Amino acid sequence: MFLGYINMLFFTPKVAREQNREGYVPLYNRFENFYMRYVYRRVRDCWNKPICSVPGAEVVLKDRITKDYGWTFEYTGTETCCLNLGSYNYMGFAENTGPCAEAAIEAIKKYGLSYCSPVREMGCNPLQMELEKSIARFLGVEDAIVFGMGFATNTLNLPSLVSNKCLVLSDEKNHASLILGLRLSGATVRVFEHNNMKALEELARDAIVYGQPRTHRPWDKIFIVAEGVFSMEGSIVHLPEMIAIKKKYKLYLYLDEAHSVGALGPKGRGALDYYGCDPKDIDILMGTFTKSFGSAGGYLSGTKKLIDYLRVTSHASCYASAMSPPVAQQILSSLRIISGEDGSSEGERRIQRLARNTRYFRRRLKQIGVITYGNEHSPVVPMLVYMFSKIGAVVRTLSARKIATVGVGFPATPLMKGRIRFCLSAAHTKEQLDYALDVIEERAITLGLRYSQLPRDMTPIEYEAEDEID
Numbered sequence: 001m002f003l004g005y006i007n008m009l010f011f012t013p014k015v016a017r018e019q020n021r022e023g024y025v026p027l028y029n030r031f032e033n034f035y036m037r038y039v040y041r042r043v044r045d046c047w048n049k050p051i052c053s054v055p056g057a058e059v060v061l062k063d064r065i066t067k068d069y070g071w072t073f074e075y076t077g078t079e080t081c082c083l084n085l086g087s088y089n090y091m092g093f094a095e096n097t098g099p100c101a102e103a104a105i106e107a108i109k110k111y112g113l114s115y116c117s118p119v120r121e122m123g124c125n126p127l128q129m130e131l132e133k134s135i136a137r138f139l140g141v142e143d144a145i146v147f148g149m150g151f152a153t154n155t156l157n158l159p160s161l162v163s164n165k166c167l168v169l170s171d172e173k174n175h176a177s178l179i180l181g182l183r184l185s186g187a188t189v190r191v192f193e194h195n196n197m198k199a200l201e202e203l204a205r206d207a208i209v210y211g212q213p214r215t216h217r218p219w220d221k222i223f224i225v226a227e228g229v230f231s232m233e234g235s236i237v238h239l240p241e242m243i244a245i246k247k248k249y250k251l252y253l254y255l256d257e258a259h260s261v262g263a264l265g266p267k268g269r270g271a272l273d274y275y276g277c278d279p280k281d282i283d284i285l286m287g288t289f290t291k292s293f294g295s296a297g298g299y300l301s302g303t304k305k306l307i308d309y310l311r312v313t314s315h316a317s318c319y320a321s322a323m324s325p326p327v328a329q330q331i332l333s334s335l336r337i338i339s340g341e342d343g344s345s346e347g348e349r350r351i352q353r354l355a356r357n358t359r360y361f362r363r364r365l366k367q368i369g370v371i372t373y374g375n376e377h378s379p380v381v382p383m384l385v386y387m388f389s390k391i392g393a394v395v396r397t398l399s400a401r402k403i404a405t406v407g408v409g410f411p412a413t414p415l416m417k418g419r420i421r422f423c424l425s426a427a428h429t430k431e432q433l434d435y436a437l438d439v440i441e442e443r444a445i446t447l448g449l450r451y452s453q454l455p456r457d458m459t460p461i462e463y464e465a466e467d468e469i470d
Contacts, residue, residue, distance in 0.1 A: 035410070043392035044070040046407050052079060054096045055087035057427035059404055082404035083432050085422045090263040090379050091350050092427030093294030093334040099342075100294065100333040107329035115322045120311075123322025131328050131335075135299050138339050139269060140279045143308075144301035147316045148323045150258060150288030153298030155181040156316035160309075161254070161284070162187040165212070165220040169203050169251075171195065171237075173230045178256060182225070188212075194233065197241040200224065204249045223252045228260030228271035232413060232421070234374020234382050236264070239271050243281045254284045262292020263379050268338045268351045274377070292338070295330040297323050350426040354379060356463065357424045361433055363461050368441045369450035373419070381422040382408070383440075385449055391418045393447055401439045430463045 018027065028036070045066060053060035061080050064073045093100055107127060117123040128146060135144040147153045158181030162168060166187045170178065173194045182189050190207070192199040204222065211218050224246060226237050237255070246253045257270040265273025270287065272279055279285065284306065288298040300310060311317050338347040358379045365372050371384040385394055391407035398405050398420075409418040424433075444450050 039388060041070040043388065043395075043407075045073070046392050046395040049404070053081075055084055055089055055094045056092070057084060057089075057425060057429070057432060058082065059084040059087065061399075061404060080399075080402060082399065082402045083436055084404050085424070085436060086404050086406040087425070088259070088291035088423055089294065089425045089427060090259075090354055090423070091268070091292040091294070091334065091338065092354075092425050093292070093330075093337075094427075095294065100330055100337075103333045104326040104330045107326045111325035113326065114324050117321060118317070118319055119322045120318055125322065125325055125328070127325050127328040127332065128323050131323075131332055132299075134332060134335055134339075136301055138335060139272075139285060139301050141285065141301045141303070143304040143306075144299050145307050145310055145314075145317065146289075146297055146299045146323055146328075148297050148321055148327070149316075150290050150296070150298035151177045152316050152320060153286060153288065153300060154178050154256065155184065156320070157286075157300055157310060157314050158182055158254075159185040159315070160313045161185070162221060162223055164188075166223065167207050167212075167219045167221070168223045168225055169200060169207070171226045171230075173233050173235075174225060174227060175231060175256065175258070178225055178227075187223075188219075194230070195235055195238055197238055197245065200242070201245050201249075204245060204251060208249060221252055222249070223254055225254045226256070228255060228257040229264065229378050229380060230374075231259050231380055232382065232408060232419075234372070234378040234380040234421075236260070236274065236375040236378055237271055239275045239277055243277060246281070252283045253281070255282050255286065257285060257287040258298070259291055259380060261287040262338055263354060264377065266351070268292070268347065289327075289331045293331045293334045295334070296327050297331070354424065354426040357426065357428050357433060360430070360461060360463050361422070361424055361437070364433075364437045365440070366452070366454070367456055367458060367461070368437070368444055369452045369456060370440075370444050371452045379424040381424065382419040383422065383449075384417065384419050384451065385447075386416055386418055386451075388415075388418050390447060390449070391420065394420050394443060394449070397443050397447075398439065403436050403439060 050062040051059050052062055058081055061082055063076045063078045063080055065076055066073050087094065095101055111125060115123040115125060132144045132146055136142065154177035162185045164186040168182055168187050168189045170182065170189050170191050171194055172191045190203050192203050207219060207222055210216060224242060226242065228237055261270040262268045264270050267273050283302060285301045289295040336342045340347050359376060362372060362376050362381060365383065373382045374380060385391055388409050391409050395405055395407045406421045408421050413419060
C-alpha cells in the first residue's frame with residue numbers, strides 16, 4: 001500500500017480518464033481507483049489465469065508474461081501442467097473421459113446443445129424433468145426446480161420469495177449472489193455475526209417484538225439466510241441451533257448448499273446430512289451443480305406448493321434459457337454415482353476419499369504452523385497470509401513449483417486478511433497432497449507464514465487411519 005502511494009505521486013497511469021462527466025458521480029471512488037491501479041495491478045498476474053484443460057486433479061495453465069508491471073500480458077506459447085488446488089472439483093467429476101463424459105456426448109447427439117428458450121415456452125426437455133425428480137429424491141424433499149446458472153439461482157429467485165415488507169436475517173459472510181438477490185428483492189436486511197447463533201436469536205426476538213420501523217406492524221415474513229459451507233471461511237453452518245431458532249420464533253429458513261451438497265455428510269447430501277437433520281425443517285434448500293457435480297447450474301427444493309409457485313413467478317424460470325441437455329446429463333450421471341443409483345460403490349468411495357483428504361490436509365497444515373480458517377471437515381481450506389504482498393508471493397512461488405492455487409484479497413476479504421484458498425478433491429492422491437504440503441511448509445518458513453501460536457502435535461498423521469473418515 002505504501003509503495004502504491006509513492007508510485008501514484010511520481011508516475012502517471014496508462015489508463016483512460018473520464019471526460020465530460022461534470023455533474024455526474026464518478027464511476028469509481030478515489031480509493032478504488034488507487035487500489036486497482038497501484039495495488040491490485042502489481043499482483044494481477046496471480047488472478048484470471050487462462051487454462052486449457054479440464055480442472056481435474058491437475059490443470060494445464062497457459063503461460064504469460066507482462067513487460068509493463070501488470071498493465072498488459074503476452075502469451076509465451078508454452079503451457080504448464082500444475083497440481084490443481086484451486087478448483088471446486090470436490091467429488092472429482094471434472095473429467096473429459098469416463099461414464100459421465102460419455103453420457104454427455106450421447107445427450108448432445110440425441111438432444112443437441114441447447115433449446116435456446118425458457119422452460120415455460122419451448123425449453124422443456126426430458127433430461128431436465130428427470131433431473132428435477134432425481135434431485136428431490138436425493139435430498140428427501142417433495143419437489144425441486146433447476147436453473148442453468150448457479151449465481152442466478154439465488155439472485156433471480158430471492159425477489160420471488162421476499163418483498164419490501166419482509167425481513168431477512170443474513171449471515172455476514174454470505175455469498176455475493178445472496179446479497180444481490182436480497183438487494184433486488186427490496187426486503188429489509190439485518191446482518192448477524194458469522195455463525196453466531198446468540199446474535200441471530202437476538203435479532204429474531206427484536207424483529208418480532210418491535211415489528212417494522214415506524215409503523216411497528218408485524219413483518220409479512222422473516223427469513224434466515226445462510227450457507228452450508230462458507231466459501232471464503234471454510235466454516236460449516238451451525239444448522240441444528242439455527243433450526244431450533246427457526247422453530248422457536250416461527251421463521252423461514254433458506255439454506256444455500258452450493259459448497260456442501262456432495263461434499264459433506266456420509267451420503268453427500270450436504271450440511272443436512274452432516275448433522276443428520278430432517279430436510280422438512282428447511283423451508284428452501286438451494287444448491288449448485290458447478291462444484292461437486294462437475295457441471296453448471298443450480299436448484300431450489302422444498303415443498304411441491306413452493307416449487308409450483310416458483311415455476312410461475314421466478315424470473316430465472318420465466319425468462320432464462322433452459323438448462324443445456326449435456327449439462328443436465330452430466331449432473332444426472334454424477335448424481336447417480338454419488339447416490340449409488342448406478343449400482344456401484346464409487347460414489348461412497350469418492351465421499352470417503354474427499355473426507356480423508358480434507359482431514360489429512362488440514363491436520364498437516366496445523367503441524368506446519370500456519371493459521372487456517374473453518375471446520376476440519378470442510379474441503380475449503382483458507383490459509384491466512386494477511387498482507388496483499390504475501391498473496392502474490394505465495395501464489396507465484398507455488399506456481400513456480402507447479403501448484404495452482406487461488407489467492408483471495410480485498411474486496412472479497414477485509415483489507416488485511418488476505419488468504420490462500422485451497423480446495424480439496426476426491427481426485428487428489430496422498431502423494432499429490434504430500435508434495436503440496438512439503439512445498440507449502442518450505443514457503444511458510446521462507447515467507448514467514450507460520451503465524452499460529454497454538455501448540456503443535458508433531459505425531460505423524462496416518463492417512464489411512466479410520467478416524468480420518470468418521
